[in-house]
Amino acid sequence: MIRPILTTDGPDLIAMARETGFFVPREIDLLRGDLADPDPVDHHLIDDRGGFITFGPDPIGDRLWAVYWIVTARSAQGQGIGSALTAFAEQVARNAGGRLMYLETSATPQYGPTQRFYRGRRYDVIARVPDFYEDGHDKLIFGKRL
Numbered sequence: 687m688i689r690p691i692l693t694t695d696g697p698d699l700i701a702m703a704r705e706t707g708f709f710v711p712r713e714i715d716l717l718r719g720d721l722a723d724p725d726p727v728d729h730h731l732i733d734d735r736g737g738f739i740t741f742g743p744d745p746i747g748d749r750l751w752a753v754y755w756i757v758t759a760r761s762a763q764g765q766g767i768g769s770a771l772t773a774f775a776e777q778v779a780r781n782a783g784g785r786l787m788y789l790e791t792s793a794t795p796q797y798g799p800t801q802r803f804y805r806g807r808r809y810d811v812i813a814r815v816p817d818f819y820e821d822g823h824d825k826l827i828f829g830k831r832l
Contacts, residue, residue, distance in 0.1 A: 736762030
């Protein structure tokens with residue numbers, strides 16, 4: 687069941703993100719802050735089967751939406767949770783008149799499964815930012831027309 691994230695969910699969601707091995711300590715700190723003090727315009731949703739997503743309209747672009755966090759518990763990966771959360775977010779954005787959704791990830795081989803997941807949901811790489819995270823660690827920006 688997909689439902690809004692409650693403040694009491696925060697510690698479990700932090701643990702879930704940490705367990706995946708994909709987030710460095712500074713990202714975990716950012717996530718902790720996002721969950722403790724969510725932007726009222728954004729959407730924070732949890733799938734009780736083991737995943738969550740946060741996303742919202744980007745005020746800079748015309749009908750542009752961003753996915754900030756999407757996490758599926760290691761034990762729940764491959765069960766369609768990430769796909770369900772992504773589809774739900776896309777529908778919310780469409781219903782609000784959104785025209786484009788984007789998200790970001792690392793270009794390193796460790797994030798190959800993440801990149802394949804996005805491509806499997808029909809997201810394309812629309813930009814690459816060299817050395818973004820650190821030297822030799824590029825950022826990929828994926829986008830999808832809604």
